[in-house]
Amino acid sequence: xxxxxxxxxxxxxxxxxxxxxxxxxxxxxxxxxxxxxxxxxxxxxxxxxxxxxxxxxxxxxxxxxxxxxxxxxxxxxxxxxxxxxxxxxxxxxxxxxxxxxxxxxxxxxxxxxxxxxxxxxxxxxxxxxxxxxxxxxxxxxxxxxxxxxxxxxxxxxxxxxxxxxxxxxxxxxxxxxxxxxxxxxxxxxxxxxxxxxxxxxxxxxxxxxxxxxxxxxxxxxxxxxxxxxxxxxxx
Numbered sequence: 001x002x003x004x005x006x007x008x009x010x011x012x013x014x015x016x017x018x019x020x021x022x023x024x025x026x027x028x029x030x031x032x033x034x035x036x037x038x039x040x041x042x043x044x045x046x047x048x049x050x051x052x053x054x055x056x057x058x059x060x061x062x063x064x065x066x067x068x069x070x071x072x073x074x075x076x077x078x079x080x081x082x083x084x085x086x087x088x089x090x091x092x093x094x095x096x097x098x099x100x101x102x103x104x105x106x107x108x109x110x111x112x113x114x115x116x117x118x119x120x121x122x123x124x125x126x127x128x129x130x131x132x133x134x135x136x137x138x139x140x141x142x143x144x145x146x147x148x149x150x151x152x153x154x155x156x157x158x159x160x161x162x163x164x165x166x167x168x169x170x171x172x173x174x175x176x177x178x179x180x181x182x183x184x185x186x187x188x189x190x191x192x193x194x195x196x197x198x199x200x201x202x203x204x205x206x207x208x209x210x211x212x213x214x215x216x217x218x219x220x221x222x223x224x225x226x227x228x229x230x231x232x233x234x235x
Contacts, residue, residue: 046071052067119157121159122162136194136195139190139194141159155176166220168218178208182204203216
């Protein structure tokens with residue numbers, strides 16, 4: 001019996017060690033995704049602004065100076081994203097706006113800095129979502145826009161957030177160049193992994209008329225569905 005207890009103890013220790021290792025791997029993946037999605041997004045927009053400033057420098061010094069000022073603003077914003085990521089790793093509380101407001105601001109910033117005219121639409125009755133799920137949705141949209149500008153050279157993009165009865169959907173469509181075949185790289189794989197963590201479903205679609213679209217569907221949790229039912233009764 002003593003030997004069995006010792007063996008069980010050793011197995012428990014091994015399991016605990018494996019669990020810690022898995023947790024560390026997941027944390028490294030999460031940090032890598034956050035850096036890729038946040039800083040990468042800002043640097044993509046910064047590169048566009050630097051190219052504009054360099055070209056304007058030859059013909060219009062005033063507009064060139066304005067473009068460089070916008071580059072400085074992007075750098076400050078990227079630094080803020082890094083600070084927020086560090087605070088998140090340290091588990092410090094971060095106050096944030098709702099997903100609707102966050103996506104509205106994102107679309108305006110991407111229009112201004114990346115020169116991709118981006119519109120944002122909301123359909124249905126908004127539902128209060130967990131902060132982590134809101135962050136996931138925001139990062140997915142951010143990554144989709146970055147891909148649209150970087151790989152597709154898109155000029156226009158449309159973000160649609162649709163609240164349904166049992167879940168919400170997101171679609172990000174751009175008019176950029178269509179690839180011959182969809183080959184998920186780091187960005188698209190990130191989107192798939194983020195969605196799966198919330199039982200979400202992802203589809204990538206190509207259409208010569210509408211362009212490239214990232215479609216996502218997320219189910220509500222039981223608490224969110226109950227809250228929505230109460231709101232419907234009150235209305």
